[in-house]
Amino acid sequence: xxxxxxxxDRGYRYAVALTGDPVRAEDLLQExxxxxxxxxxxxxxxYLLRAIRSKWIDAHRxxxxxxxxxxxxxxxxxxxxxxxxxxxALWAGLLELRPEEREALYLHLxxxxxxxxxxxxxxxxxxTVLSLLHRGRxxxxxxxxxxxxxxx
Amino acid sequence: MTDLDPQIKDAFEAVSLSPETRARLARMADExxxxxxxxxxxxxxxxxxxxxxxxxxxxxxxxxxxSALPAxxxxxxxxxxxxxxxxxxxxxxxxxGPRSLGTFTRSKAEDLxxxxxxxxxxxxxxxxxxxxxxxxxxFLLPGPTTDLVVSPxxxxxxxxxLRPVFILNTTATHTxxxxxxxxxxxxxxxxxxxxxxxxxxxxxGLRAVSIEVPPRDTWIAxxxxxxxxxVQPRGVHMTLxxxxxxxGDDSATLGISPVEAEWLVEAVSQGGTVRxxxxxxxxxxxxxxxxxxxxxxxxxxxxAIVVEDGTIARIRFPYDAAGAWVLADQKGELTRPR
Numbered sequence: 034x035x036x037x038x039x040x041x042d043r044g045y046r047y048a049v050a051l052t053g054d055p056v057r058a059e060d061l062l063q064e065x066x067x068x069x070x071x072x073x074x075x076x077x078x079x080y081l082l083r084a085i086r087s088k089w090i091d092a093h094r095x096x097x098x099x100x101x102x103x104x105x106x107x108x109x110x111x112x113x114x115x116x117x118x119x120x121x122a123l124w125a126g127l128l129e130l131r132p133e134e135r136e137a138l139y140l141h142l143x144x145x146x147x148x149x150x151x152x153x154x155x156x157x158x159x160x161t162v163l164s165l166l167h168r169g170r171x172x173x174x175x176x177x178x179x180x181x182x183x184x185x
Numbered sequence: 186m187t188d189l190d191p192q193i194k195d196a197f198e199a200v201s202l203s204p205e206t207r208a209r210l211a212r213m214a215d216e217x218x219x220x221x222x223x224x225x226x227x228x229x230x231x232x233x234x235x236x237x238x239x240x241x242x243x244x245x246x247x248x249x250x251x252s253a254l255p256a257x258x259x260x261x262x263x264x265x266x267x268x269x270x271x272x273x274x275x276x277x278x279x280x281x282g283p284r285s286l287g288t289f290t291r292s293k294a295e296d297l298x299x300x301x302x303x304x305x306x307x308x309x310x311x312x313x314x315x316x317x318x319x320x321x322x323x324f325l326l327p328g329p330t331t332d333l334v335v336s337p338x339x340x341x342x343x344x345x346x347l348r349p350v351f352i353l354n355t356t357a358t359h360t361x362x363x364x365x366x367x368x369x370x371x372x373x374x375x376x377x378x379x380x381x382x383x384x385x386x387x388x389x390g391l392r393a394v395s396i397e398v399p400p401r402d403t404w405i406a407x408x409x410x411x412x413x414x415x416v417q418p419r420g421v422h423m424t425l426x427x428x429x430x431x432x433g434d435d436s437a438t439l440g441i442s443p444v445e446a447e448w449l450v451e452a453v454s455q456g457g458t459v460r461x462x463x464x465x466x467x468x469x470x471x472x473x474x475x476x477x478x479x480x481x482x483x484x485x486x487x488x489a490i491v492v493e494d495g496t497i498a499r500i501r502f503p504y505d506a507a508g509a510w511v512l513a514d515q516k517g518e519l520t521r522p523r
Contacts, residue, residue, distance in 0.1 A: 142194045
């Protein structure tokens with residue numbers, strides 16, 4: 034009976050990979066999960082991940098039209114992300130990556146999809162995915178090296 | 186495969202949902218969201234009641250008018266964009282009631298709270314910043330609320346598990362709280378863990394409808410299904426069904442969908458009236474409810490006023506200040522108690 038909890042955790046990790054923010058990831062997961070249940074969709078990882086990605090894109094579109102009043106134009110902060118950073122230093126570097134890079138790394142390394150499969154799921158050319166993986170790893174490595182120099 | 190890949194994989198796999206959230210989402214799978222198919226029946230009944238009740242519906246007092254019985258119902262439409270972007274809404278209190286100060290980032294909203302409680306806004310309005318409402322877990326910040334009290338709705342069984350809540354307004358007998366969806370779900374799931382948090386419809390999931398009702402005599406029960414009838418001058422426009430997700434000593438929370446909430450707002454903005462209807466035929470569902478159950482038969486009708494506050498729309502259901510509730514039974518027979 035652990036399928037659904039495991040599935041939810043997988044969805045949450047993917048949502049964190051997309052948003053870089055545990056709280057927003059939780060919201061995103063819930064939104065996708067509710068949509069999946071409402072549509073009586075298959076409760077499997079591919080469906081859930083696709084729903085999460087779709088909701089994430091929707092959220093991005095909404096971001097384009099958010100009314101900003103007064104004179105505040107700061108980027109929203111993600112205080113809960115600090116929890117990730119504290120939990121694992123590597124996360125500090127992961128959060129420096131672009132969402133597309135984190136997403137590609139997650140799907141490839143955690144979900145085990147090939148570059149071609151990642152490309153199919155993210156509607157990107159395979160070469161773009163390979164590039165995202167390469168650049169993501171390179172940036173992460175650079176970041177970690179710099180961090181170690183600071184510490185060491 | 187690089188030497189970094191296993192570390193990346195481990196980092197991702199170290200992330201997991203909180204057990205509480207995981208359990209809540211899993212519970213949704215046991216009770217998937219669904220739309221009521223009884224609306225046709227409800228429509229017919231509510232049409233009978235609504236049309237018959239029309240002349241007797243008390244006129245609505247001004248929002249937040251001084252009243253010995255300030256019962257009101259608020260449909261809270263969470264600031265959708267804010268919920269998903271981390272922006273928040275700050276609210277302030279004027280003489281006429283709460284108003285939204287606009288949408289800010291969290292840091293700006295936090296700054297607002299740290300500023301002196303009384304401040305002058307553009308236009309010369311002097312307000313007291315009450316608090317900030319956010320859309321994400323753990324981000325409800327209490328404002329300078331030293332003279333306010335927390336509604337019993339959120340008093341958890343474990344006193345150590347209390348949660349800060351945003352207090353919109355208080356009177357001698359009522360406290361109005363404003364909760365974004367997730368916090369309402371969290372609070373209700375925490376306090377009333379035996380209540381399934383069903384989501385009626387809508388991709389966005391649950392939105393809280395906070396109802397304040399007169400104490401004791403016209404109580405509704407947790408788990409009860411009530412109907413919201415939208416009545417326009419030509420007759421009943423539509424009815425919606427909602428479940429009472431939780432109750433406190435003087436408040437209750439209904440679950441409706443965002444889509445339905447938008448219907449309410451749209452209908453009322455076009456001149457319609459929203460009324461709450463409880464059908465006696467459904468009282469049998471109350472038998473399984475908890476200690477907060479009351480034996481009152483009907484929920485009073487109310488007349489709605491739409492208050493637009495920036496990105497948030499609210500529907501208020503002020504009742505007759507004199508307490509002349511209009512009740513209706515299943516046959517549409519109307520009474521004015523006491």
